[in-house]
Amino acid sequence: MNDLILHQYAASPFSEKVRCLLGYKQLSYHAVDIPVIMPKPNLMTLTGGYRKTPVLQIGADIYCDSALICRLIDSLYAKNSVYVPSQMATLGAASHWIDTFLFKVSVAVAFQPKALASSDLFSDPATAEAFMADRADFSKGSTALGLDLSVALAHWLMHMQRLEDQLSAANFIGGANPNILDFSTYHCCWFVYKNEVLKSDLQGFPALTQWMERMAAFGHGNPATITGDTAVEIARSNVCAAEAKVTAIAGEELSLGDTVEVMPIDYGFQPTQGELLVASIEELVVKRVDPRAGEVAVHFPRLGFQVKKVTE
Numbered sequence: 001m002n003d004l005i006l007h008q009y010a011a012s013p014f015s016e017k018v019r020c021l022l023g024y025k026q027l028s029y030h031a032v033d034i035p036v037i038m039p040k041p042n043l044m045t046l047t048g049g050y051r052k053t054p055v056l057q058i059g060a061d062i063y064c065d066s067a068l069i070c071r072l073i074d075s076l077y078a079k080n081s082v083y084v085p086s087q088m089a090t091l092g093a094a095s096h097w098i099d100t101f102l103f104k105v106s107v108a109v110a111f112q113p114k115a116l117a118s119s120d121l122f123s124d125p126a127t128a129e130a131f132m133a134d135r136a137d138f139s140k141g142s143t144a145l146g147l148d149l150s151v152a153l154a155h156w157l158m159h160m161q162r163l164e165d166q167l168s169a170a171n172f173i174g175g176a177n178p179n180i181l182d183f184s185t186y187h188c189c190w191f192v193y194k195n196e197v198l199k200s201d202l203q204g205f206p207a208l209t210q211w212m213e214r215m216a217a218f219g220h221g222n223p224a225t226i227t228g229d230t231a232v233e234i235a236r237s238n239v240c241a242a243e244a245k246v247t248a249i250a251g252e253e254l255s256l257g258d259t260v261e262v263m264p265i266d267y268g269f270q271p272t273q274g275e276l277l278v279a280s281i282e283e284l285v286v287k288r289v290d291p292r293a294g295e296v297a298v299h300f301p302r303l304g305f306q307v308k309k310v311t312e
């Protein structure tokens, strides 16, 4: 099997979700440190437009979105699975709520005025200004990430109290062992409480604090850093593994080989254009040819993405 290559950066919460899962599974993998803000030339070479973090690469196959990445890692390394086959509707719905709504709440809480000075993303005025300008462009046309702090704090505290109650009775949200909800929830809590100024807010939540320590103890597995250029070279020297499959879905008139655009439905409206290779119930895959990376297959989950036929 080809190596896993995680394109990520240290401060990224969704990367932390994947790193924590890689730690839980005790995996060795390659990691590419991508820039926190645009431009991200090597990442764009691989994804063809999608710019969110993280992205996973296996040879010439590129996987977008942490939900798809976690499912893939878990299916490749199935020991101690974090998915319960008989609860996929529940786990899918709950983890989506955490990765969208709770994440939006966590952004407002993590970036509240009293916390900004201690945030690693706001280390100096020039970095902070560049970060804010980049994220304004990133979320252009979307309201999915904006929430007033007063609204966010009340929602955040409500969920932290619920977690405290639940984690007083079991080691993990999943019970005796973690499931995907632990990893999704952990990245939001990590995002907020890694800031020294906000860490003291955890004092009223001892069970939550211990659970965070348990999650952190999984570590990040064994990452070996490679450059973005090397990752592009790996894509070029491999052949895509994705197999063509287009399932007829009511209301969607797509055929194998159609030129399509795929992009998120919430924020980060940067589309990836290519030839449709897979449109199944769970996944969309487009094949594209890049001057540097050669032929790559870019994978997206159905949940949270839209696909549109491109007609010239």
Ligand SMILES: N[C@@H](CCC(=O)N[C@@H](CS)C(=O)NCC(=O)O)C(=O)O
Residues within 6 Å of the ligand: 012, 013, 014, 015, 036, 037, 038, 051, 052, 053, 054, 064, 065, 066, 067, 099, 138, 304
């Ligand atoms: N649904 C996506 C969300 C990813 C996301 O919003 N990532 C943030 C960083 S944690 C991001 O892309 N920020 C802009 C950037 O990194 O350029 C996923 O699960 O991977």
